[in-house]
Amino acid sequence: MHAALAGPLLAALLATARARPQPPDGGQCRPPGSQRDLNSFLWTIRRHPPAYLFGTIHVPYTRVWDFIPDNSKAAFQASARVYFELDLTDPYTISALASCQLLPHGENLQDVLPRELYWRLKRHLDYVKLMMPSWMTPAQRGKGLYADYLFNAIAGNWERKRPVWVMLMVNSLTETDVRSRGVPVLDLYLAQQAEKMKKSTGAVERVEEQCHPLNGLNFSQVGTLS
Numbered sequence: 001m002h003a004a005l006a007g008p009l010l011a012a013l014l015a016t017a018r019a020r021p022q023p024p025d026g027g028q029c030r031p032p033g034s035q036r037d038l039n040s041f042l043w044t045i046r047r048h049p050p051a052y053l054f055g056t057i058h059v060p061y062t063r064v065w066d067f068i069p070d071n072s073k074a075a076f077q078a079s080a081r082v083y084f085e086l087d088l089t090d091p092y093t094i095s096a097l098a099s100c101q102l103l104p105h106g107e108n109l110q111d112v113l114p115r116e117l118y119w120r121l122k123r124h125l126d127y128v129k130l131m132m133p134s135w136m137t138p139a140q141r142g143k144g145l146y147a148d149y150l151f152n153a154i155a156g157n158w159e160r161k162r163p164v165w166v167m168l169m170v171n172s173l174t175e176t177d178v179r180s181r182g183v184p185v186l187d188l189y190l191a192q193q194a195e196k197m198k199k200s201t202g203a204v205e206r207v208e209e210q211c212h213p214l215n216g217l218n219f220s221q222v223g224t225l226s
Helices: 003-017 061-067 070-078 091-100 115-135 138-142 147-155 163-172 175-179 186-196 207-215 219-223
Strands: 042-045 051-054 081-084 200-203
Touching: 042 070, 051 070, 061 186, 070 186, 081 186, 091 207, 115 147, 115 163, 115 175, 147 163, 163 207, 186 200
Parallel strands: 081 200
Antiparallel strands: 042 051
């Protein structure tokens, strides 16, 4: 990706990242009043046995679990086979996702971003690293997580990443997101539960099918991600 494609968007993210207000409740919504208040995001394919399509979201499952209605949870419990977007329990998937984010030919982010923007980005990440200990929760510390480890888990090797992936990384480096680290996202939580229940699991996409479209975005397409 050329610097011209990512520069304005990264600049906009950096301009708003520190000023973004953090919700007092840690990003949690109020629990629903009743099951009738919920949208199931569940589609049933009428056959024998039935099949289901369920829409998920890439956020810590604790943020949305209370909003998933009983019929969706029952469909998951009753299913013998479960297929996910990607197999997030497979170490190869995680490794391939990390590799596809890197700039080609050993390039460095400093080589492709305007000098001023690169140093603004570096200063912002230094600020995040400084604030990380105060953002962490007692529960995270109780699990043995340290601020430096958490920062490296999120932003490690950032200077080698393509600008579009750095943009997504910066967008997730907020106090609310940091405080939820260690809690699996909904897809991963369901995959972990499926394994515990001895269900057959699989994936409908390959890593390349997710990475190549993002790596090939032009400026107008990248702008929609902001």
